[in-house]
Amino acid sequence: MEPAEGRKMTETLTYSEWMVMNALWGRDPQPLSGVIEAMGGTVAWSYRTYASYLKKLCDKGFVGFEAKGRDKFYYPLVRREDCIRAESRSLLKKVSSRSRKDLLLCMIEESGLRDEDQAELKTLIDRLGESK
Known part of the structure; x- marks a missing residue:
């Protein structure tokens, strides 16, 4: 699933949220275990921490999921380029x-x-x- 193009972002991501999003962009929808694997041990988070970040990203509208049986398959709702643009705007406002x-x-x-x-x-x- 490809995110909608050119979505106007009003929120920015925390550093940890960027890490999770990087594990989602450019990949097919994946279960929580796939997100953990895609992050390749770059952080020492517990399973619950990964789940918490994904829930937060879903609540903020950055990530969606599709329920398949007992699993949720997560995918980005926003493009990397749009998040970069929002971060840039936020930084420019501060300076x-x-x-x-x-x-x-x-x-x-x-x-x-x-x-x-x-x-x-x-x-x-x-x-x-x-x-x-």
């Missing part, structure tokens, strides 16, 4: 307009972009300059 350039520079420096990504970013920046 004064004077500091936005510094924020963007810091993000670029910290990201470890590959050469081809840097070239693409430069092209985008050049296009921004042309549109003025």
